[in-house]
Amino acid sequence: MTQSSTISAQSATDIPAGSIPSHHVGCPRCGLSVAIPTIVPGDQAQCPRCHQYLVRVEKYPLDTPLAYASAALIIMIIVYTQLYMIVDMFTLHVDLTLPYMLSSLAQQDYSFLAEVMFLLTFGSPLLFLILCLYVYIGLYYQRVLPGMLYATRTLVRLRHWIMVDVFFIATLVAYIKIISRAQIHFGLAFWLMMVLAILLIRTSQGVPEHWIFYQIQTLTGNDPTIIKHSDNTISCNYCLFEQPNSQNICNVCGSFLSKRKPLSLRISMAFLLSAIILYIPANLMPIMITRAPNSNLASTILDGIEYMWNDGDVLIAVVIFSASMAIPIMKIISMLVLLYSAAYKPLISPARLTILYRITESIGRWSMIDIFVVIILMSVFTSPLAKVTPGAASIYFCGVVILTMISALSFDSRLLWDEAKEADHSDSCCTRHSS
Numbered sequence: 001m002t003q004s005s006t007i008s009a010q011s012a013t014d015i016p017a018g019s020i021p022s023h024h025v026g027c028p029r030c031g032l033s034v035a036i037p038t039i040v041p042g043d044q045a046q047c048p049r050c051h052q053y054l055v056r057v058e059k060y061p062l063d064t065p066l067a068y069a070s071a072a073l074i075i076m077i078i079v080y081t082q083l084y085m086i087v088d089m090f091t092l093h094v095d096l097t098l099p100y101m102l103s104s105l106a107q108q109d110y111s112f113l114a115e116v117m118f119l120l121t122f123g124s125p126l127l128f129l130i131l132c133l134y135v136y137i138g139l140y141y142q143r144v145l146p147g148m149l150y151a152t153r154t155l156v157r158l159r160h161w162i163m164v165d166v167f168f169i170a171t172l173v174a175y176i177k178i179i180s181r182a183q184i185h186f187g188l189a190f191w192l193m194m195v196l197a198i199l200l201i202r203t204s205q206g207v208p209e210h211w212i213f214y215q216i217q218t219l220t221g222n223d224p225t226i227i228k229h230s231d232n233t234i235s236c237n238y239c240l241f242e243q244p245n246s247q248n249i250c251n252v253c254g255s256f257l258s259k260r261k262p263l264s265l266r267i268s269m270a271f272l273l274s275a276i277i278l279y280i281p282a283n284l285m286p287i288m289i290t291r292a293p294n295s296n297l298a299s300t301i302l303d304g305i306e307y308m309w310n311d312g313d314v315l316i317a318v319v320i321f322s323a324s325m326a327i328p329i330m331k332i333i334s335m336l337v338l339l340y341s342a343a344y345k346p347l348i349s350p351a352r353l354t355i356l357y358r359i360t361e362s363i364g365r366w367s368m369i370d371i372f373v374v375i376i377l378m379s380v381f382t383s384p385l386a387k388v389t390p391g392a393a394s395i396y397f398c399g400v401v402i403l404t405m406i407s408a409l410s411f412d413s414r415l416l417w418d419e420a421k422e423a424d425h426s427d428s429c430c431t432r433h434s435s
């Protein structure tokens with residue numbers, strides 16, 4: 001029996017609740033059309049060519065994400081209302097809460113940093129959790145709620161912009177930087193932030209958009225798996241279901257349909273070039289200014305690393321060097337290699353380039369550590385005896401991290417495989433011609 005006859009012979013009613021019948025999906029990483037078998041709760045499907053997870057369904061597909069998202073939301077409320085850190089230094093006593101850090105940034109004319117911190121550690125995770133709960137409550141009660149497709153598309157995009165875990169690690173780095181000068185006690189919010197970071201990662205892993213879109217469609221009586229892969233179909237970039245290529249909008253998730261992300265290389269290159277330009281002042285200008293009664297010290301990223309290294313804090317020097325120097329440089333070089341390979345000729349095999357892309361996409365957010373450290377130090381040292389203010393480089397560096405992330409997210413890795421196929425084809429043509 002052929003794959004297509006298997007698909008047509010199987011109906012959604014023959015399989016356990018929460019399953020997806022066998023169907024074709026287009027791999028979002030390499031573009032291969034993959035015939036996946038019936039996915040029941042607890043199963044997962046991977047692309048055989050690039051090993052990208054195509055769909056992963058929890059054993060309890062509704063209860064697990066609902067439980068994690070509800071718990072994360074409750075803990076988030078505690079984290080943002082309770083004491084984060086207590087700092088005692090000389091006659092200074094600072095009770096730090098996360099809203100206090102935000103307000104002190106905004107009051108000192110660093111509203112850009114305040115907005116970035118607000119969005120990455122509060123706005124994005126909060127919206128992500130609310131949208132998760134909204135979609136899953138609809139699925140739980142078998143009701144199609146208004147804007148459910150839009151909510152699902154938004155929560156998928158928000159995943160990359162949740163940085164509670166990065167902020168938690170930044171706090172540990174700031175702690176080691178301050179501990180020799182002050183006494184520090186962590187509050188309830190700090191410990192619960194670690195739990196919140198884990199719950200957010202777990203919630204994010206438990207909400208497979210391919211499965212959610214299928215469930216929403218079945219509530220409206222549609223079965224997106226009945227469309228078989230052919231020359232007249234196109235795989236949606238977002239929900240991965242096959243759609244007739246005569247359409248502009250996907251019937252399953254409501255996104256624009258296109259074979260590859262439109263203008264992917266140009267958009268990705270534009271953001272990368274902007275990041276490279278900002279990277280120069282980010283390294284040359286001071287990232288942090290420390291003021292004491294008898295001294296004013298403006299330090300660049302490299303000065304900070306050197307200072308920590310000479311002070312014996314080798315681990316912190318290595319962490320800051322990795323986050324602020326190695327990762328951004330590696331990310332910029334990787335993106336240049338990927339863009340060149342996709343536009344002209346693959347420099348290494350597409351499988352290796354895809355691994356490089358996966359690493360580039362996932363590590364970029366960790367560069368925000370240094371910015372978060374500056375924000376924490378600034379909130380701690382506010383007295384005339386010791387005052388820390390962010391330097392201009394903090395804004396440029398923030399720009400570098402965000403722009404390289406957008407550059408990586410705009411890149412369509414399927415172009416690497418398309419280009420490799422074309423290169424192979426032209427090579428074989430040339431061989432035939434020469435022989």
Ligand SMILES: [Zn+2]
Pocket residue numbers: 027028029030031032047048049050051052
């Ligand atoms: Zn693939």
Ligand SMILES: [Zn+2]
Pocket residue numbers: 236237238239240241250251252253254255
């Ligand atoms: Zn779609």
